[in-house]
């Protein structure tokens with residue numbers, strides 16, 4: 001019988017100690033004989049040369065071991081906000097998580113973002129408060145911080161001795177600790193009616209084994225969070241965490257029958273450049289030589305399978321429900337693709353999209369083609385870099401979360417593809433939002449419409465984050481379905497560049513008029529392509545109609561705003577506030593504690609990097625800044641525009657010339 005599997009993510013703010021903890025868990029499980037170190041570049045999961053050089057995790061990595069008969073597949077994720085997309089992809093593969101918090105720094109902005117994502121996806125988690133060996137480590141302060149800022153239903157699983165010293169150790173609570181049993185009963189009573197009833201009656205007291213079982217149930221449901229303490233550096237508390245993982249987190253709830261269904265959470269290239277897809281299977285089984293469906297209806301044969309099953313990935317004939325493994329042979333596959341039957345967990349974009357972009361310039365102009373191909377390969381692993389080629393200006397641009405990601409792309413292009421590149425200065429990615437309603441119609445055989453199609457569209461604003469909704473307000477039978485589909489696809493495509501060239505992520509587009517010319521409407525005549533509508537007519541006419549409706553609606557260009565938290569010495573407040581105002585930052589709250597001050601507020605994403613650079617001078621090198629994307633707000637002052645990379649449907653004459661010239665070129 002296949003053993004149970006637990007796919008476990010290690011998540012935290014940057015530098016909290018995820019990779020060091022992963023190393024410790026592998027050591028405790030007997031997978032490695034020596035504990036590697038991030039600082040020496042010798043860990044199992046930071047295996048890329050670039051990760052070892054920089055001492056940070058850039059890509060998620062899988063390591064596998066066995067505890068108590070359960071195969072645990074650990075996914076060590078990056079904590080740096082520039083690589084949040086990697087975490088997003090890993091989330092789809094998880095059954096549970098360890099959320100790591102530093103005992104010195106406490107709950108940090110990224111910790112809260114990750115916790116919210118875990119709660120939204122109902123991924124159960126245990127918490128590990130790491131670095132108890134460091135001076136300044138807290139215990140009560142940490143528990144307060146976690147319950148106030150992450151989740152109220154937490155249970156400390158033990159106490160710490162010699163906190164803040166090299167010999168700090170974790171002592172797990174047991175049934176004999178009356179305070180622990182009472183705390184368990186109190187937290188669990190909030191979540192479970194039978195426990196509440198027993199708790200209120202008080203007689204007889206609820207038995208400790210029952211409380212422990214109930215803790216596993218409520219943790220598995222994501223209703224309660226056990227909190228362990230320890231040090232990944234010294235190994236303190238790691239054994240207790242390990243038993244906690246096995247006892248409290250549920251193994252994969254997998255459906256071994258049913259159609260094969262899985263999701264790709266990582267793409268890698270093998271030594272010969274072959275593509276390897278890391279897949280979590282949710283139901284059924286994927287076998288070698290199976291022909292599987294993925295992406296937009298591609299079907300490819302799986303040429304090899306390897307499975308993580310308590311040790312390094314090993315060649316097998318098949319990958320079953322609940323497991324994580326690698327698949328070969330799926331040439332066009334991209335990260336995030338669903339394999340086989342669609343499943344409910346394939347939800348995307350749980351975190352904010354990148355808000356910055358830059359142009360990548362090859363040092364040698366003749367390498368432009370090679371650069372485009374290399375970036376296309378990087379986009380298979382990280383589609384959010386959203387590689388865009390502007391044929392008019394002959395430039396390639398990519399989207400970014402931050403400057404570190406830019407350095408990493410530069411270093412990867414140099415190391416893996418031998419391409420020296422430079423980047424243009426990073427700029428902000430704005431969006432456009434319709435501000436009113438606009439409508440337009442172009443009718444078949446009515447000048448100046450040169451296409452054999454009737455299309456009417458109405459554009460309306462929609463709530464932030466709601467996406468693009470396409471509504472059909474005409475009879476579905478009024479036209480072949482393929483023409484509706486061509487119109488909808490083109491609407492979505494066209495909305496990537498609004499009136500000022502920025503994407504319109506949220507709006508409602510209603511199709512108000514439709515019409516076509518087909519062989520049936522030509523009576524006895526024979527089918528003739530030149531006299532019948534084709535999908536092409538809808539694809540070419542839609543941008544013209546949509547842009548004219550949008551122009552009537554009007555759009556507001558909105559820029560991304562980050563929320564910041566800044567800690568600095570209180571006596572630097574004067575120059576700091578002046579500096580923040582210069583950078584268009586708006587402090588909202590200010591709290592002074594002893595000699596330090598904490599400011600919370602908003603700052604345009606465009607100026608975050610500059611603030612980071614100026615901060616040391618403004619705060620004598622002591623300022624600590626945390627920023628996370630918050631929302632988009634309309635730009636005041638000069639409205640930024642982005643050069644178009646399409647056929648420019650805003651200019652009718654130019655557009656018609658371009659699309660008709662292309663149509664008449666031989667294929």
Ligand SMILES: Nc1nc2c(ncn2[C@@H]2O[C@H](COP(=O)(O)OP(=O)(O)OP(=O)(O)O)[C@@H](O)[C@H]2O)c(=O)[nH]1
Pocket residue numbers: 012013014015016017018019020021038039055056057058077078079080130131132133134230231232233234
């Ligand atoms: N004193 C002490 N240092 C630790 C502990 N755990 C990790 N560190 C140190 O903290 C730094 C960051 O550790 P990592 O394991 O790379 O942290 P991470 O969370 O994987 O970092 P990213 O993947 O880049 O987000 C390294 O210098 C570690 O040696 C700990 O328990 N105690």
Ligand SMILES: [Mg+2]
Pocket residue numbers: 018019020046056057076077078079
């Ligand atoms: Mg790491």
